[in-house]
Amino acid sequence: MATDRPPVDPTRLVALSDGVFAIAITVLVLNVDLPSEPARTAVTETVVIGEWRDVFSYVLSFLVIGNFWVDHRHVFDHVTVHTQRVTWLNMVFLMSVAFLPFPTALLGDDGGVVSVVFYAVSMTVTGALLYVLWWYVSRHDGHLVSGISPDRARLYGLQYLLTPLAFGLSIPAALFVDPALAFVCWGLLFVSLVALKVSLEGSRYGRTDD
Amino acid sequence: MATDRPPVDPTRLVALSDGVFAIAITVLVLNVDLPSEPARTAVTETVVIGEWRDVFSYVLSFLVIGNFWVDHRHVFDHVTVHTQRVTWLNMVFLMSVAFLPFPTALLGDDGGVVSVVFYAVSMTVTGALLYVLWWYVSRHDGHLVSGISPDRARLYGLQYLLTPLAFGLSIPAALFVDPALAFVCWGLLFVSLVALKVSLEGSRYGRTDD
Amino acid sequence: MATDRPPVDPTRLVALSDGVFAIAITVLVLNVDLPSEPARTAVTETVVIGEWRDVFSYVLSFLVIGNFWVDHRHVFDHVTVHTQRVTWLNMVFLMSVAFLPFPTALLGDDGGVVSVVFYAVSMTVTGALLYVLWWYVSRHDGHLVSGISPDRARLYGLQYLLTPLAFGLSIPAALFVDPALAFVCWGLLFVSLVALKVSLEGSRYGRTDD
Amino acid sequence: MATDRPPVDPTRLVALSDGVFAIAITVLVLNVDLPSEPARTAVTETVVIGEWRDVFSYVLSFLVIGNFWVDHRHVFDHVTVHTQRVTWLNMVFLMSVAFLPFPTALLGDDGGVVSVVFYAVSMTVTGALLYVLWWYVSRHDGHLVSGISPDRARLYGLQYLLTPLAFGLSIPAALFVDPALAFVCWGLLFVSLVALKVSLEGSRYGRTDD
Numbered sequence: 001m002a003t004d005r006p007p008v009d010p011t012r013l014v015a016l017s018d019g020v021f022a023i024a025i026t027v028l029v030l031n032v033d034l035p036s037e038p039a040r041t042a043v044t045e046t047v048v049i050g051e052w053r054d055v056f057s058y059v060l061s062f063l064v065i066g067n068f069w070v071d072h073r074h075v076f077d078h079v080t081v082h083t084q085r086v087t088w089l090n091m092v093f094l095m096s097v098a099f100l101p102f103p104t105a106l107l108g109d110d111g112g113v114v115s116v117v118f119y120a121v122s123m124t125v126t127g128a129l130l131y132v133l134w135w136y137v138s139r140h141d142g143h144l145v146s147g148i149s150p151d152r153a154r155l156y157g158l159q160y161l162l163t164p165l166a167f168g169l170s171i172p173a174a175l176f177v178d179p180a181l182a183f184v185c186w187g188l189l190f191v192s193l194v195a196l197k198v199s200l201e202g203s204r205y206g207r208t209d210d
Numbered sequence: 211m212a213t214d215r216p217p218v219d220p221t222r223l224v225a226l227s228d229g230v231f232a233i234a235i236t237v238l239v240l241n242v243d244l245p246s247e248p249a250r251t252a253v254t255e256t257v258v259i260g261e262w263r264d265v266f267s268y269v270l271s272f273l274v275i276g277n278f279w280v281d282h283r284h285v286f287d288h289v290t291v292h293t294q295r296v297t298w299l300n301m302v303f304l305m306s307v308a309f310l311p312f313p314t315a316l317l318g319d320d321g322g323v324v325s326v327v328f329y330a331v332s333m334t335v336t337g338a339l340l341y342v343l344w345w346y347v348s349r350h351d352g353h354l355v356s357g358i359s360p361d362r363a364r365l366y367g368l369q370y371l372l373t374p375l376a377f378g379l380s381i382p383a384a385l386f387v388d389p390a391l392a393f394v395c396w397g398l399l400f401v402s403l404v405a406l407k408v409s410l411e412g413s414r415y416g417r418t419d420d
Numbered sequence: 421m422a423t424d425r426p427p428v429d430p431t432r433l434v435a436l437s438d439g440v441f442a443i444a445i446t447v448l449v450l451n452v453d454l455p456s457e458p459a460r461t462a463v464t465e466t467v468v469i470g471e472w473r474d475v476f477s478y479v480l481s482f483l484v485i486g487n488f489w490v491d492h493r494h495v496f497d498h499v500t501v502h503t504q505r506v507t508w509l510n511m512v513f514l515m516s517v518a519f520l521p522f523p524t525a526l527l528g529d530d531g532g533v534v535s536v537v538f539y540a541v542s543m544t545v546t547g548a549l550l551y552v553l554w555w556y557v558s559r560h561d562g563h564l565v566s567g568i569s570p571d572r573a574r575l576y577g578l579q580y581l582l583t584p585l586a587f588g589l590s591i592p593a594a595l596f597v598d599p600a601l602a603f604v605c606w607g608l609l610f611v612s613l614v615a616l617k618v619s620l621e622g623s624r625y626g627r628t629d630d
Numbered sequence: 631m632a633t634d635r636p637p638v639d640p641t642r643l644v645a646l647s648d649g650v651f652a653i654a655i656t657v658l659v660l661n662v663d664l665p666s667e668p669a670r671t672a673v674t675e676t677v678v679i680g681e682w683r684d685v686f687s688y689v690l691s692f693l694v695i696g697n698f699w700v701d702h703r704h705v706f707d708h709v710t711v712h713t714q715r716v717t718w719l720n721m722v723f724l725m726s727v728a729f730l731p732f733p734t735a736l737l738g739d740d741g742g743v744v745s746v747v748f749y750a751v752s753m754t755v756t757g758a759l760l761y762v763l764w765w766y767v768s769r770h771d772g773h774l775v776s777g778i779s780p781d782r783a784r785l786y787g788l789q790y791l792l793t794p795l796a797f798g799l800s801i802p803a804a805l806f807v808d809p810a811l812a813f814v815c816w817g818l819l820f821v822s823l824v825a826l827k828v829s830l831e832g833s834r835y836g837r838t839d840d
Contacts, residue, residue: 012228012283018642019232022649026657026728027236059725066721070714073642084280084407091276095269098236197714222438222493229442237446294490294617301486305479308446432648432703439652447656504700504827511696515689518656 013090014076020094021069024101028058028065031105054108057119061104063190064123064163068097068130070197071160075134078144078156086143089133096126116179120167120186127164134160162193223300224286230304231279234311238268238275241315264318267329271314273400274333274373278307278340280407281370285344288354288366296353299343306336326389330377330396337374344370372403433510434496440514441489444521448478448485451525474528477539481524483610484543484583488517488550490617491580495554498564498576506563509553516546536599540587540606547584554580582613643720644706650724651699654731658688658695661735684738687749691734693820694753694793698727698760700827701790705764708774708786716773719763726756746809750797757794764790792823 032054072093079086103119137143138153166189174182242264282303289296313329347353348363376399384392452474492513499506523539557563558573586609594602662684702723709716733749767773768783796819804812 012224014642015225015228015645016232016279018645019229019649020236022646023233023236023653025724026650026653027240029729029732030240030657030660032729032732058729062725062728063721066718066725069646070717070721087280088276088404091273091280094235095272095276098272099239099242099268102239102242194718222434225435225438226442226489229439230446233443233446237450240450297490298486298614301483301490304445305482305486308482309449309452309478312449312452432644435645435648436652436699439649440656443653443656447660450660507700508696508824511693511700514655515692515696518692519659519662519688522659522662 010076010079010086013087017072017076017090017094018069020098021065021072024098025062025065025069027101028061028104031101031108032058033108053111057104057108060107060186060190061100065097065100067163067190067193068126071130071163074156075130075137075160078148079137080144083143086133086137089129089136093126093129093133096122096129100126111179111183113174113179116174116182117171120171120174120182123167124164124171127160127167131157131160131164159197162189162196166190166193220286220289220296223297227282227286227300227304228279230308231275231282234308235272235275235279237311238271238314241311241318242268243318263321267314267318270317270396270400271310275307275310277373277400277403278336281340281373284366285340285347285370288358289347290354293353296343296347299339299346303336303339303343306332306339310336321389321393323384323389326384326392327381330381330384330392333377334374334381337370337377341367341370341374369407372399372406376400376403430496430499430506433507437492437496437510437514438489440518441485441492444518445482445485445489447521448481448524451521451528452478453528473531477524477528480527480606480610481520485517485520487583487610487613488546491550491583494576495550495557495580498568499557500564503563506553506557509549509556513546513549513553516542516549520546531599531603533594533599536594536602537591540591540594540602543587544584544591547580547587551577551580551584579617582609582616586610586613640706640709640716643717647702647706647720647724648699650728651695651702654728655692655695657731658691658734661731661738662688663738683741687734687738690737690816690820691730695727695730697793697820697823698756701760701793704786705760705767705790708778709767710774713773716763716767719759719766723756723759723763726752726759730756741809741813743804743809746804746812747801750801750804750812753797754794754801757790757797761787761790761794789827792819792826796820796823 032051100122103115103122106115107119109115134153134157138148138150138157144153166185170182170185173185242261310332313325313332316325317329319325344363344367348358348360348367354363376395380392380395380399383395452471520542523535523542526535527539529535554573554577558568558570558577564573586605590602590605590609593605662681730752733745733752736745737749739745764783764787768778768780768787774783796815800812800815800819803815
């Protein structure tokens, strides 16, 4: 079959992805439970404060998904063309992103070991899928903008691996030590992730050219 | 009435469509039921595993809608201008896409013959509407980018027909044999669909020009 | 205060509007009720068919909102710049569009006179707000692309008035005759609306220039 | 690490933000409660009117979020490039925007002092975060389009402060006087805000150049 046109540019793929990200992070709030009927006559501080777990998992998931979005944008800043395979790898990644409100809701309702592990597994899988996507485009000619050296591509890949690694490590921590330890892991790792990215950028700006 | 401007370009039509697709695939997850109050004190493996049917229909619908999106993008990669008729054909197609979370939810709650057939009918209708859209733009002058031969247009149309055909065939399978057979059909057909598309593209890249 | 830059171009206003339209038409399906627990063991034809009213109001609202979107796109095809006033008129219009899933849900649950009138009022107000938006931009210099004569602008305005007029007329029909009459009105008027638009376009293409 | 490409342009950041805004204002309507089963047989005026509080908080939140969107667009009309820090400041702002449907739902269900204060706090925080974003980009070289004087930047900052100030002031009003006073504050302040913006623009157009 003749190729009568160049491989499609990723504009619509990116638009669809942004849409899925935007919706996934915005429907998270639907998991913050409203007080049920008895509370209807008077919302007290107790009711609002009683939702702290929902609010905590809202904030956590928002930041983690935000982080995936930043990484996803970084990937597609370097992708010039894409093919059916990239489209479908991206689709499976989006399927994983769009699923995240479910483990978030579970975690908000219950801090038991099953919810925590299920949450950590979901995040690990999502992050791993983004890594696979990057791995694929960086290994196949013609997908990346020119000027990215293989070393640089590998470095970026390592950066995308940080999030799934962090969540992956929290799974045994929750299973064999204590679910609360997983929460601590996530918080610490996330803070260090943002710090790392910001400082990398800072150092880049600090240097003149290199 | 004078035509003081060229027929509108499809930018906003595509943006609206991408929005509807993004939302339709993201609200699918809302159908994955959270455990109700009694489970609130402790989410057990049983509860999470008990949702397998919801998760299965989530994955299935995500991939099928993703496939419709890929086909829709393919159609509009070839459409340069569009008219009221194209807008409305597209609107009816989007109406069908946006409806899909409902049969998905039904299927997730219940695997009986009615849910299965209802799901298959919904998918068949949606796919058929996309085919009608393509059929319309390919038969009317001035809608397609130049350089698409009638043969090529017919070939593309056949490709869009694969999904509704597959779901259409599963209707009698579910009605007269067993609902479980429909599930098997969908899985097999979907895998072959993706394989076909990827291999078509592969062969295209393999050839030098043609 | 100095104007250091030209009045903003409507790209983001249009993007926000498309987002609101896309979400409003997609969340409509959430109003189609799932069968409750007893039905969980077996979804029967009765259950699916019993939702006909929900499906009817889904289709109706989808088409009406789709029609508002077509009109909105038509308005902004002619708007080159926009100001705070246009932004806020558009915001109030969007507020009305985003509200439509509520009367749709009411109508789907109950076909009584209150639901029908509430639905008709909501649609009338939304359509009237779009007309006001057009009226504003067409009366104030510098908002429209050049080349639109006042006559043409008035003609477009009349076209946008058709939908609110149709729904407005169905209010007394429902109140003083029968709610069912309103349904008939809407159907007839909508069909004629689409027919009108398509035929206007057809005649435009038929003529050479004019 | 070498900077092999310029700091990313804000197109996708803006697209994600528009998506979050569009969804946040559209899911507000899901908080308008449908009458429950007993009302199913007949929706009466009482039921519709009984939802006035939900409708009021819908309109209020829609306009306030709309106002944040207008301010956000104004900010990014002046931002040419952005960095990780801007991305994350924006992400935290979006997290606050996406959270707003929750206090809106609380306010719609109950007009007690806790709901009112919680709502006012949420709005104050969101507005303050937008101010912080502006403060950051206006203080760091290379983020803003050239031609914005420091005076002008400070003036814009003050404009963005109006909304959080208004909501901030209503907190003691609700706590120490009466929750109803907060409602009055919001209404008055919002009207004056819109009036201010429109009149500022008007005066700008009135002058020839300056």
